[in-house]
Amino acid sequence: MQSLQAKASEWSGVKQDDAFAIDDTNLFQKLGLQTFINLSTNFYTRVYDDEEEWFRSIFANSKKEDAIQNQYEFFVQRMGGPPLYSQRRGHPALIARHRPFPVTHRAAERWLHHMQQALDGTTDIDTDSKVRMMNFFRHTAFFLVAGDELKSQNQQPQCKHGSSKPDSV
């Protein structure tokens, strides 16, 4: 079975190294907390107002302010800042926490469309940081699409497990 990260690279078109080039610099120190708060606020303002109802409805059971906090705390933690997310919620466990949502290829592309707009609409994010972040986001979005497909392994007609090769930590 192709690994989650191999699927993510293939579907996103972003190589693993480019996706994790966010780690070659400390984006939190460069951009600061307020920029991450602004980015997530801009992003979810777009998402919750999305004219495409199929996408907007994915978030219908979550409060906008919670979605914003969850997102910027994760970004801050992952991009060199204090572990705000884990202090409050534990491990990110990205795939498991996206389990209730239909993370399709189409949903990934819509998410990325809004994130590109949000990045472009947030002041104080330089071009180099934008490129690093979009590569990370694009790879991660399709990593989650790959993770979403694991769910269907348990939805065979006879309720059998899919035969999944261990992908251990």
Next chain:
Amino acid sequence: MQSLQAKASEWSGVKQDDAFAIDDTNLFQKLGLQTFINLSTNFYTRVYDDEEEWFRSIFANSKKEDAIQNQYEFFVQRMGGPPLYSQRRGHPALIARHRPFPVTHRAAERWLHHMQQALDGTTDIDTDSKVRMMNFFRHTAFFLVAGDELKSQNQQPQCKHGSSKPDSV
């Protein structure tokens, strides 16, 4: 629905703050790469030689050297060192990557038993670091037990989804 991290705290007896006290100090800088390699080597040497076949068999499809590398690279990354794990494999996605394994309460306790022995048998790990790491490991083990239970939500007799409240990022 109780959150993954709430279940982890309840079942492990380790509070969230104590579990993530690994972030109050930089354990990688304190202990160094070789100590983490030694720890994971000690741990998996015990696991692959476990006299309890039910536990040893969980790892039967993974190579011991791969298991060691996956583990110490994750520990190094999570405890203040370079992002070795993500550079090679992407997001840890702890719950999803443990999906092929039966992470029961009993398996968590057996894992922790071996880890305690491995910590005690690894030189150059001071008591304070051991306590922080065991709290993190204990909480995380039961976080994964909580994650394991998500699988059964898709294994109802009629193949219906469980009704899971979104637990978004």
